[in-house]
Amino acid sequence: MRDYEIYELGDVLLQSGVILPNAILAYKTYGTLNAAKDNVIVYPTWFAGLHTDNEWLIGPGKALDPEKYFIIIPNMLGNGLSSSPSNTAPPYDHGNFPVVTIYDNVRLQHQLVTKKFGISKIALVVGWSLGAVQTFQWGASYPDMVKRIAPFGGTAQTRPHAQIVFASMIAALQADSTWENGFYKQQPTAGLAAMGRVYAPWGFSQAYYLEQLYQQDGYHTSEDYLVNYWDQVFLTFDANDLITMLRTGISGDISANQAYNGDFELALRSITACALVMPGSTDLFFPPQDNNYEVQCMPNARFLPIDSKWGHCAGIGQHEPDSEFIDQQLKIFLGE
Known part of the structure; x- marks a missing residue:
């Protein structure tokens, strides 16, 4: 049985100029939205990840505790659950599916959060890898809405090597x-x-x-x-x-939109949320020096590498010491 919900977006105008018809966003929630609607955590998925792959960080006693928080995991466009080449009707099926950007993903997630749930304040946006890029985008696109961001294992802009x-x-x-x-x-x-x-x-x-x-x-x-x-x-x-997801990653850049017109440093300075940025110390996709530069441009950010030999995959939830470090730092961050 399906363990997630579908939010129907209708016909969506993408950054590419293509109108994607009957677009959908697959999502799953954990916990209960409180009366003030301010106990919200948004936790986007990553390349080749589904909402179930994020669940290692969720549970009673963990930083993302569903007994305290209302946690929303939106699935990336292209991951086979949200609108993707494999589930879209012609003319945009299979090899004809249009390019979607990080900005497209976050803008549609914002629709889900605001229109479906009536949420105007988010306690935390958190994510790993391409989920981290989406986390940065949330901070840049909706600075008055997001209180904290915690990207780990990902940068605000995909550098040429990646x-x-x-x-x-x-x-x-x-x-x-x-x-x-x-x-x-x-x-x-x-x-x-x-x-x-x-x-x-x-x-x-x-x-x-x-x-x-x-x-x-x-x-x-x-x-x-x-x-x-x-x-x-x-x-x-x-x-x-x-x-589709790899092309989203290739074009990843929080300033690649009309709000910032490619001014990357301006986009970083506009992230006013408290930020905890945790790269893997040996990450070859998103090396820590790139995050260190980004943090220096952000007004309320802290740089805290995950000391690990697991490289990029220090943030995937497979290596217990790394997972415990991430969880513990998020607990401290949420408590500040």
Whole structure:
């Protein structure tokens, strides 16, 4: 049975100028909205993530405690639950699905929060990876609404190096002979496996591989790890859906809209919410020095790296010490 709700957005004008018909936003809530409607936490999903993948950070006694907070997890456009190539009718099905941006995602999430629930104040927006980029966008787009933001493992702007890695993942997938310009008759599994291989050296740090830390998850050799984890990790997703989310990541920039006209520093200065920015200390996608620069431009921000050899994936909820650190810091942040 479906464990999430659908918010119907109608025909949506995207930043690209395309009107996406009958758009939907899939979401799940946890906890109860209080009478003042001010106990709200918004927790966007990430590349190749569903709302269920965010649940490791939610629970009684945790920072995101549903007994205290009303937590909303909106699914990213393109993840197969919200509007995506795999669930959209022609003419925007499969390989014809339009590019959607971080700004598009957050603007539609704002509609859900305000029109569906009547919320005008948000206690915290939090997210990892592309969820972190959305978190920054919330702070820049709705500074009077958001009290706190806590992006971890992601930057406010996708830098050129990460753009190239994301583009390489797309190229690896599309090299599959069954790709057929996105109108494949069956999922291009060889391309999906190749995408995993491209991701593998960037998702974790050099030390992670050097010290064979994958053995903690039961993989005996690096080849065992690659074949039985990374070659499989994207096979449950539709290929066009993955490409849509990667293109969203490539264009990630909180200033790429009419409010800031590409002035990145102005967008950062406009984030007046209290901010706790937690990069992975060995993150190769979104290195901590990029976050450190961003924090210096923000008026109420604190820079606190996650000291970990798990690289970007320090924030995915798979390594208990990293997960405990994130949860503890969020508890302190919410209590300030």
